[in-house]
Amino acid sequence: MxxxxxxxxxxxxxxxxxxxxxxxxxxxxxxxxxxxxxxxxxxxxxxxxxxxxxxxxxxxxxxxxxxxxxxxxxxxxxxxxxxxxxxxxxxxxxxxxxxxxxxxxxxxxxxxxxxxxxxxxxxxxxxxxxSRGAASLRSASSDITVSGHDGPVTATTAAGRVSLGGDLPRADVNSVSGFVEVRSTAQTSKVGVGTVSGDMLVALPAGTGVSLTARSLTGAVRLDGADRKASGFGATTLEDRTDGGICFLTSRSVSGSLDVTRTPTALPGT
Structure with missing residues (x-):
């Protein structure tokens, strides 16, 4: 043509x-x-x-x-x-x-x-x-916002805030200092989040199981508000299986904290 x-x-x-x-x-x-x-x-x-x-x-x-x-x-x-x-x-x-x-x-x-x-x-x-389908987003210093999405998302930024929401079977997010938020309605998902100093929030449907590996030097690791960080500098691993699907979650940070929530009120606007 x-x-x-x-x-x-x-x-x-x-x-x-x-x-x-x-x-x-x-x-x-x-x-x-x-x-x-x-x-x-x-x-x-x-x-x-x-x-x-x-x-x-x-x-x-x-x-x-x-x-x-x-x-x-x-x-x-x-x-x-x-x-x-x-x-x-x-x-x-x-x-x-x-x-x-x-x-x-x-x-x-x-x-x-x-x-x-x-x-x-x-x-x-x-x-x-x-939208639906695969979404790949990359920014040097600005915010990335994805809402109501159906499909896998990959997002990378240095200093911007990343906010992802929707039916996300897979989400991979990397940030240096920005806040990372993943709110997924998917019953089964694979989520990877990583920062240097930015905090991370992963919100899942109520009753979802979690298979977690979190690596952090000083950042907290909390599941439904309870501190679950392993002592010392080793990785925090936990398995909390349920009949309501599962999220395979990995996180990496130096000083950023990780909060994983599974409550009905954790998913507004998705």
Whole structure:
């Protein structure tokens, strides 16, 4: 299939057919990706400052970004790139569209998708709501928020807060100093959380069993409010099997505490 491309120099709207994957590359501003019932993709550029954007459709993939940078080089330079370029986009896609976005400081919002999501930013906020499929999110210093998700989630940040909620059969979270919160309604799950100094909270449905291995130098380990940390500097391991499913949970920290709760009131907003 022939490649189609358009240069966008100001606010404008574009209807594009034959798209099954979306890839967005921004410096500053924001991108808001949501679904609609139409078969085409609708791109609304509501604000654009600095260099123009390019829209390219090739083999079913729509790329929105800056042609002077290039996608591969852009991902490698995320943390050091600086520019006055800014764009605000609203993109409407069919529910089964896979989405990838990389930004420097632009925020990325994604909602109601049923395909894989990959978001990468230096300082922009990352928000995923009401989606299903595999979600992978990476940030240098900003917050990551996932709510109402159905599927596995991987999240990594240095200093931002990470909050995950939904039916999460698998969740892997790594942070240096930010607070980590995983609230899962899944009866059977595998959860891994790790920080250096940030505290961690894992909230599970009432009656869920727990198979726990927690490694921490000075951080507390609590299950349903009770201190369960092993004496000394060894790993804390415990098995609390029930008939209500099980969470295989591992945690790693230096000074961050781990709280695991299993109460009906522990899952608001998921």
């Amino acid at each position: 022939a490649t189609r491309s358009w240069i966008v120099s100001g606010p404008s709207q574009h209807q594009l057919d034959g798209v099954t994957r979306l890839r967005v590359q921004l410096v500053a501003g924001s991108v808001d990706v949501r679904t609609h019932d139409d078969p085409h993709v609708w791109v609304d550029v509501t604000d654009l400052r600095g260099n123009p954007l390019e829209l390219t459709v090739e083999n079913g993939r729509l790329t929105v970004g800056y042609p002077s940078i290039g996608w591969d080089g852009w991902v490698k330079r995320l943390r050091s790139y600086s520019s006055s370029d800014s764009a605000r986009l609203t993109v409407r896609v069919p529910r089964g569209t896979a989405v990838t976005a990389a930004t420097a400081s632009a925020d990325a919002y994604v909602a109601d998708l049923a395909e894989d999501i990959h978001l990468n930013t230096a300082t922009g906020a990352l928000v995923v709501t009401g």
